[in-house]
Amino acid sequence: MSHKTAGEKFRELLDIMAQLRGEQGCPWDKEQSHASLRPSLREESYELLDALDSGDATKIREELGDLLHQIVFHCQIAAEHGAFTAADVVGELKEKMVRRHPHVFSVEALSDSEAVLKQWTKIKSQERGKDSPQSVLGNLPASMPALARAQSVTERASHAGFDWPAVEPVWQKIAEELSELKVACSSGDRERTAEELGDLFFSLVNLSRFLGLQAEDALAQTTERFIKRFSYIEAQLRERGKSPQLSSLQEMDRLWNEAKALERREKDRA
Numbered sequence: 001m002s003h004k005t006a007g008e009k010f011r012e013l014l015d016i017m018a019q020l021r022g023e024q025g026c027p028w029d030k031e032q033s034h035a036s037l038r039p040s041l042r043e044e045s046y047e048l049l050d051a052l053d054s055g056d057a058t059k060i061r062e063e064l065g066d067l068l069h070q071i072v073f074h075c076q077i078a079a080e081h082g083a084f085t086a087a088d089v090v091g092e093l094k095e096k097m098v099r100r101h102p103h104v105f106s107v108e109a110l111s112d113s114e115a116v117l118k119q120w121t122k123i124k125s126q127e128r129g130k131d132s133p134q135s136v137l138g139n140l141p142a143s144m145p146a147l148a149r150a151q152s153v154t155e156r157a158s159h160a161g162f163d164w165p166a167v168e169p170v171w172q173k174i175a176e177e178l179s180e181l182k183v184a185c186s187s188g189d190r191e192r193t194a195e196e197l198g199d200l201f202f203s204l205v206n207l208s209r210f211l212g213l214q215a216e217d218a219l220a221q222t223t224e225r226f227i228k229r230f231s232y233i234e235a236q237l238r239e240r241g242k243s244p245q246l247s248s249l250q251e252m253d254r255l256w257n258e259a260k261a262l263e264r265r266e267k268d269r270a
Helices: 007-020 027-031 036-054 057-080 086-099 113-128 146-159 167-185 190-210 217-237 251-269
Strands: none
Touching: 007 027, 007 057, 036 057, 057 086, 113 146, 113 251, 146 190, 146 217, 167 190, 190 217
């Protein structure tokens, strides 16, 4: 087992990346750019999220390594163009962590996580400077999953003091938006219907936040349950020499309910 420090191993990793991009390096690695690596970065990020959901430490470690590979790759490309180095990235991150945690690295103590988040928002605003027109909502990537981005936006607005005082008005807002969506659907106006549907989604995201849940995760779990149940339907139909296209809705509904019952029994045994 190696007794090298994380810093020593990271330095070796940077050297390997430089060699891969060097004159005698890998043809594929040498062809890559920030733009060409975007799909890989996105894929590795989602694979890490899946590993975190699994709770498998071995998978998490592996996927963290794969994501780190992407980061080191981008650092090497930037260094070749004279933009910045991995040392710049690490140094800036270190300074930011210390600067945004004065309650840890100075005598300023905070009582709870809510106070920490409010201070974090204040410090980020100060970092942007007085002349900056940027919003307290920050600059969340447009490529984020829509539910996750909406929840982050509402969380940041809440930290700035723009929020409902309790969950009851959120329920009322959901009922209001659902009613407006029904009216929009009846009108036949697709643009208006899309707007009202979005408003309803946004209200449900706010409810998720008040309930202490992540809307993105909740929908992902529901989608996985749907896939699992529908796969059960397909498997049962195959045993009968049939397919969903050649089966009645009533038959598939019965199998769907069977799948749900099996899930409940599995939960009860767990």
